Amino acid sequence: MMISVRNLDLTINGKTILNDISLDIQPGLWSCLVGPNGAGKTTFLKVLLGSARYSGSVKSDGVEVFRNHKRNVAFVPQQPQIPQGISVSEYVALGRSKRDGWGNESSQSREFIAKVLEQTNLYGMQRQQISQLSGGEMQRTLIARALAQEPDLILLDEPTSALDLHHQIEVLNNLQFLQKQGVTIISTMHDITLAAMYADRIIVMQEGRVLADGASSEIIHSPELRTAFDNRINVYTLDSGRPVVIARKDEKDER
Amino acid sequence: MKGEKRESSARIQGISPIWNWRTTFICAALLLLVGLLAISFGPIHLRFGEIIKTLLGMDGGLSGQDRTVLIDLRLPRALLAALVGAALATSGAVYQSVFRNPLADPYLLGAASGAGLGATIAITNAHGDVYSLLPIFSFIGGTLAVLTSFFISGKFFAEPQSLLLSGIAVGSFATAIQTYLQQRHSSSLRPVYSWILGELTVANWQIVTWSSIYILISLGVLISISKQLDGLMLSDEESFSLGINPNRLRMIAVAAATLATATAVSASGLIGFVGIVVPHLVRGITHRVTNRNLLTVALAGAAFLVLADLGARTLLSPAELPIGVITAFVGAPFFLVVLRRRRTL
Structure with a gap:
């Protein structure tokens, strides 16, 4: 199930939430939306589900998502009922x-x-x-x-934010198992280190725009990722070659 | 192969709910039994056998005054009680799941206060026979109040809670006007008061006929969407992903439940407690929150109110108790027992 997004805009009460997004999502991959709070990640997930009104075009298998009732898409919300x-x-x-x-x-x-x-x-x-x-x-x-x-595509909004480290890995392993069976996964995640560990692709968002988009291993070292977080993150590489992202504490914060 | 099969049936133990036909059947049987009791007991005692023969049009049935008591007094009254009970219980269950609030009752959106205001206007301004006008006035009042709640909230699609709040505001406003009118016309205090406590004394075939049309239509709608109502337990995105349009479903559910409530209120006044107690009672007995047992809830509500009306007629005979007193008197303790046993709503 190929998803193609073209010139996606979304405004609520005059406020721009999503701004001119164009990208394609290949089937079978795990894509992760990353960015500060208010970047529009959750709204983008709702658009991909087909439950939000938007302008532009978001097609799944050639049909606009809100009209395509044959899709089998699962949604896991951040704050459940x-x-x-x-x-x-x-x-x-x-x-x-x-x-x-x-x-x-x-x-x-x-x-x-x-x-x-x-x-x-x-x-x-x-x-x-x-x-x-x-x-x-x-x-x-x-x-x-x-x-x-039994979805073809599963959308998850911060699936690990409420969990301790052990359970985070457990949930993400479950998703990885699902991905191996051919399910497409799109998630938002605040933990960029985990995102880089599991996702094939990272999409960096800020204020409704896509700042950077590409393979996780490349995006994590990109200057755009730092820009999205106001240059307040540091990226280190462990001896094993695995990247680690942590928040930076500025000197001015100490006063 | 055989062992495998046994293993798999053990594996799915306790998984997935099944429709509980047994409870539905018991409630239907209970309704029949209670209904028969209700038309049999009273100042004039009618025998079961003769009642059944009369109803089936067989020889040896009732005749003369007994027949009139059965056909023109007790039968319409029992039928009206059943209709009103089914309407209130089902609407209560539906409101509870639409607003995700176990305390929601059918009068929540101002239907009751609006209907009360309508009835008060009719009673305080009437010359002569008001009772034939009461249902019409209260129906208009109730429906107007709910429409006003919808209109004011506006944000229903974004947030069901705002509809709930505006319903409460509209309700208090209508009650305030009603109290004012009541004080201005203190001579009519008593009929207004007795209407507020609920009564089925005015039941006749005309009222039964028109209220059955509205109530049966709305119950039909509600029962047909009852399985999908379960989807509203999830977040809107999740239910959308399962093929439900949550806002449209809520609209249909609230509209049908309001029609049923307004009809019930206009036919019988305000009968409290049925809309909250009966749904929770059925849930407590079936150990199940889902709306799949909406038919059971309707039947149980009907049986409950027929029984309550029997009590209202006979306990202080020849005087009548307001039926709302009976429903609360019996319903509240029973409800508390179920609540305590289950410990969750």
């Missing part, structure tokens, strides 16, 4: 609705849900109330719901 009184398996089962029709889970679907729960390390917790889960379990449940959809 956590419904009360619903169990993990019921929540994950909601992801099957597009395939089976609402409220008609087939027995194959129930098998598939069991598989997804095993894959995300949630099997055995299916009867537990979702509102009583820990942050890490919650995030895995959100992703399990998206996986239950």
